[in-house]
Amino acid sequence: MATTEPRAQALSIGEVARRTGLSVHALRFYEREGLLVGPVQRTTGGRRRYTEVDVDWLLICVKLRESGMPLAELKRFAELVRHGPGNEAERLQLLDAHQQRVEAQIRALEECRSVIAWKTSVYAEHLARGEAGGLWDPTA
Amino acid sequence: MATTEPRAQALSIGEVARRTGLSVHALRFYEREGLLVGPVQRTTGGRRRYTEVDVDWLLICVKLRESGMPLAELKRFAELVRHGPGNEAERLQLLDAHQQRVEAQIRALEECRSVIAWKTSVYAEHLARGEAGGLWDPTA
DNA sequence: CTATGAAGTAGAGCGAGGTCTAGATCAAGT
């Protein structure tokens, strides 16, 4: 049988920080805030030992945060997952709602981009033809 | 001659708030922070009277803010414009740098979107085939 | 044994970006 071993590689907080891009401080903060799914294991000396599964979860957290999900909602999601099976519909709903927002955000940014592109083109053109004055009004 | 009248329609702060989507508070705050190009005109009674030009500038500010430009940078831009002609190259550079960031942001969001889309599809599939257990691990 | 450096805790502090309060004033309608 292909033993599906959990390959618990016992990563230190520093390692996890490097892998996730979160600071050591942020990792402890996330834990305090209940943003993790399970309690992190500890060595006899009290140090945190993260597993690959923990890291996977954190990587998802990073993506959700990066796309603007507030910590409170991330926490809610973690709670759902922690609570186990039976609430998949709610999880899906949460993710779906977030996805909508991300898409709206992308559209908004694309519009900003086009406004900015237009502005820069006005300046670029102006510079190309020399200082012709009359440009210093806010609209231009 | 086509008199290019500045059609100064004397808008109240409330009107401008409605038109720009900024709150009245935010408008006063922006002014205090030096984010406006010129000083806003006042009535004899001391109330602000905005012109269309002011609104145009504010609309640009809104777009820049919406796309993540920090107030400090917006202030810098306002200063350049206020200072008049001769610094167009610097203005262009500032806008250009921002545009790069907006594009990077869009790319990052698109990646987040695809991660989230994958996650939701996992849940959706799971729900479609009934609660098959074994899904409640953070990776799924 | 000691030095060094990573990690532990609890809690204070910070920067950004507004928001809100208090109390006064202005402007318009009746």
Add this chain to the structure above:
DNA sequence: ACTTGATCTAGACCTCGCTCTACTTCATAG
């Protein structure tokens, strides 16, 4: 004159998302 509602100012206050401080403890190399 009176009421109502928008504005005025200065400055206090708030939320978010970490970050940093202070001080202690653990682990490892020399």
